[in-house]
Amino acid sequence: MRQQIITKLLAGVAGLGLALGAVGAYASPESDRQELIKYYQSKYPNIKIDDYVYGALAFDEDSKAQYDAIMEFPPYEADIDAGRKLWETPFKNGKTYASCLPNGGKNIAGNYPMFDEAKGKVVTLNDAINDCRTANGEEAYKLGDKNTMGKLTAYMRTLSDGMLMNVKVQGPKAMAAYEDGKKSFFTRKGQLNFACASCHVQNAGTRLRSELISPAVGHTVHWPVFRGGDNLVMLQNRYEGCFKQVRAVPPAIGSTTMNNLEYFHSSLSNGLPMKASVFRK
Amino acid sequence: MRKLHQVAMACAISAIMLSGTALAQNAAPKKEETGKDIAFNRTKGNCLACHGMPTVPDAESTGLYGPPLIAMSARFPDKAKLRAQIWDATAFNPASSMIPFGKHGVLTEEEIDKVTDFVYGL
16 A cells, blocks of 8 residues: 555656656746645645745644744854854945945845846856955855855845745746756756755655655745754755765856756745745754 | 573573674674665665664664565565665666665675665565
């Protein structure tokens, strides 16, 4: 019986994969998102889509209660303060991030990653921050560096709390970047032969050893996270970790492959509220 | 009665000696790995990440990606089929998220033999 259920589930997943793959050329990002939500909801009808921003916590009341308690007095506030200082300290030319980024850097995180037609590629929020730095005569931060880019964005992203994720995919070049990210997400990798989707679609809500696995929808709204309370992890740091866990060679942080993956991945959370920075186990 | 006592004593002594030998083997660096060792090792089989083993008391905090491993000889009357499943589950079900332990060289052929024997006995 059990095996039958699992077989059915797997067949369903295969069907979903086929559906997503076969209509790839025609499917809009919005229909991809809806398709995934439908899939999760058919498995977990009692979990509200709005709660997917909590990731695996949405599937476990006790963990969510612990999270709520920790978030009352976050153990990582010193890092957020350090980030605020980085944000407020003017460049040597007297200008600031706020004067360089759109809307003073407020309520913009949900627009990223965005496809930059002039550059012909996807630009993440971290790329945009580095563009500000170099345009103002500063050196770019190392994209994966937790002490600089990590702390800065841990604060800066809080300025967009409550904004709804709003990643746009318009035009053939943007669509190609989106499709590339989607391919990365659904393609198996590494010696252990896992795709992102193997866990975060097929097995979302299931336990891997004692860890509950989160759904891909809702993933990208709350970075950076502080794992264990003090270990700052940005989204692409986490991707790197995923690649290593399945024994694949990770693409460089900030590479086109990583950025396109973040582009696809982020569009899955369109319409969900941003919330930085949060605790995760 | 006395004789029985002596026999019991002899048994106890040999048991102690045997466990002594076992301890010595534990301490030695190259103790041969059992199928269970490989199955439980997180960097080798790591079976428990995905499968419960309801009949194995020390199989704790097991995952649920795959079905529990129980009554395996009834489910796989042909042991070679079970081995093939461990070697590459995607050959039978392309959507399976099970690691192709043989095909991708995660375990050696000898290790897969041992794990197959262990799992077959569950």
